[in-house]
Amino acid sequence: MKILKNADILTMNDGPVLQRGDLWIAEGRIIKIAAEEENGPGEHSGGMGKTAWEGAEAVPPETEIFDCTGCTVMPGLIDAHCHFDQSYMADFFLASGVTSVRSLRGFEGHAGWRDEILAGTRRGPYIYSSGPVYDGEDPSIPHNDNVILYSREDVEAAIAFVKSQGFLWMKTYPMIEPELYRYLLRRCEEENLPVCGHMTKRMEHRYLADHGYTCCEHTSSLPADPEEIRYMAEAGMWFCPTHVVCETLPDYVWNGKQLRDLPHYEDLPECIRRKWEEDNAVIIENYRKWNVHPDFQMIIDRAKTFLRYSDKVMAGTDCPYPGIVPGFAMADELEKLVNVYGMSVYQALQAATVRPAEYIGIEKEKGRILPGMDADLVVLEGNPLDNIGNVRRVKQVFQGTRDWNRETLQSYLTAAGRLKKEEIEVILGKDGQPLD
């Protein structure tokens, strides 16, 4: 048994923060929330099952007590768009309070890591993964890890692989032939396999919205026509802006930003920093050569159009793209959702907890603080509702039966940062090669 004592509890259950409450954990689950102070009888807890304060004598022996005076406890964050395929990333996620990830390019290695993390034999965020990226032939990308679909047989094999690995989504890229893509959508619907990815521009967005295409990844993928965006939103499609990665382009190419300016950059392994510098140099050179100046206001306006019609929005980062530090970039994305997209702080926090849990289908276990739910929790020094930046002030992280304090998490980060290239486990792509 563990008790988080004297905590302000941000349940994400649409009620106010519970003041100076105690949160009881047993066997990796929240079993009781006892608030010493209530703001009013009953109604504020929104049916969250809060029990009356039962006093110290009810505490069983050998209970571990965590003094959370002055701290806010909230559900563990979920990065709703990332690529968790290098082992060093695991501790970066946990140290920043990310206890689950939606990983969007799954190979057999991901299924292995997912199972080991669930079993407690590997440390890292819980993994909810799509299958590999399926695409049509694209001569502009000569070497990549995308799996090319040429025929209906290929589609069947892809569906079979995704299901055999227990992956949750079929991830597609835009180059699949429209007729074959319609077949894929139909078959995925029959197999209850939601489709997501980079939206094809070769077919109507309305058609996609009506045929099992469940999530638009990246703000830059939204169509130009506001009526189409409205249709998608009202049809129930989800949206994961990953604004933080969209903005890396002008920041590094035109605004003089340097990778070394990033918070926690120095914590990254040296080989990763070197690779990011090299990759970023190529990106910068190309965009300068082609004189690419994306119209960011236009892109932001499209996102705001979506938000006008839907709250099905998830916070994702696209780490480990160069400049997107695993885990810690979630705070950057949440700040963008508030400061750039005009979401309220509470909506932004929903996008990192309740909403991805709903999209993934784990809303009964994760994303809120309620009796019976998994004990995936972050203890923050300060209330993120006062200042979204307080999500950076992680004091303690709970994930099921495990928990780590800041010192332990920092020691993991330090150790991860010292890993040499050959010591980092890397998930292999379709040809048994490391993913790029």
Ligand SMILES: [Zn+2]
């Ligand atoms: Zn991505």
